[in-house]
Amino acid sequence: MSIEGILASVIIFVIGVMWLVYPFRQQALSHSLLMKQQDRQSLLNAYERLLARLRDLDEDYNLGKMPEADYQQERAQLTEKGAALLAKIEQLLGNIQPEKSTPKSSSDADAVLDAAIESAIASYIATTQEDKDHEAVR
Numbered sequence: 001m002s003i004e005g006i007l008a009s010v011i012i013f014v015i016g017v018m019w020l021v022y023p024f025r026q027q028a029l030s031h032s033l034l035m036k037q038q039d040r041q042s043l044l045n046a047y048e049r050l051l052a053r054l055r056d057l058d059e060d061y062n063l064g065k066m067p068e069a070d071y072q073q074e075r076a077q078l079t080e081k082g083a084a085l086l087a088k089i090e091q092l093l094g095n096i097q098p099e100k101s102t103p104k105s106s107s108d109a110d111a112v113l114d115a116a117i118e119s120a121i122a123s124y125i126a127t128t129q130e131d132k133d134h135e136a137v138r
Contacts, residue, residue, distance in 0.1 A: 040092055047085045054078050 057078065061071040 036092070040089070043085060043089050043092065047082065047089065050078060050082050050085060054082070 054075070057066075057071065057074055060066050061068070
């Protein structure tokens with residue numbers, strides 16, 4: 001067997017192995033992504049439950065159903081748990097990048113808003129102008 005034949009056989013073998021391994025690799029990646037999404041969702045659900053408990057606690061205290069000492073103690077515990085949950089959520093979602101055009105001051109924010117409005121108006125005018133042109137052709 002020649003060198004070219006051996007080389008071609010090795011290349012075909014490597015391509016075949018890669019072709020066979022690819023679905024398993026994709027499945028592992030999608031599984032890890034699914035697990036991250038489930039972790040994120042469970043943390044968000046826990047945080048929502050904690051906020052509901054805080055609202056109920058505040059309502060009970062405002063209606064006079066519980067003494068102030070108990071209210072302060074439970075509220076402190078719940079806010080501590082909430083802070084820990086938020087820290088976990090931020091850690092899990094740490095790869096989120098802030099928007100590129102974050103305004104530095106209110107005048108910058110106004111300029112960004114004005115530019116967005118101008119662009120939307122120009123887009124609307126261009127769209128309506130195209131519609132009028134198409135109606136004129138008909």
